[in-house]
Amino acid sequence: MTAERVTVSxxxxxxxxxxxxxxxxxxxxxxxxxxDALRRQLSRSRALAxxxxxxxxxxxxxxxxxxxxxLGLAPT
Numbered sequence: 001m002t003a004e005r006v007t008v009s010x011x012x013x014x015x016x017x018x019x020x021x022x023x024x025x026x027x028x029x030x031x032x033x034x035x036d037a038l039r040r041q042l043s044r045s046r047a048l049a050x051x052x053x054x055x056x057x058x059x060x061x062x063x064x065x066x067x068x069x070x071l072g073l074a075p076t
Contacts, residue, residue: 018030064076
């Protein structure tokens, strides 16, 4: 896959956590970790937009939190 170099600024603690994740083998390198996180965020955003389209609006926060709990995800 072709990649394009970009520059981003991150809070020091977030960058430290990301470097720690790479050192622990979570991702091959920092670029791969960031690309994966961005891919997941964009997928989540598209899924929520589709849900809003199907339901005719954003689901109530309580419903979203219940789904997150059922899936074992952290609350927002």
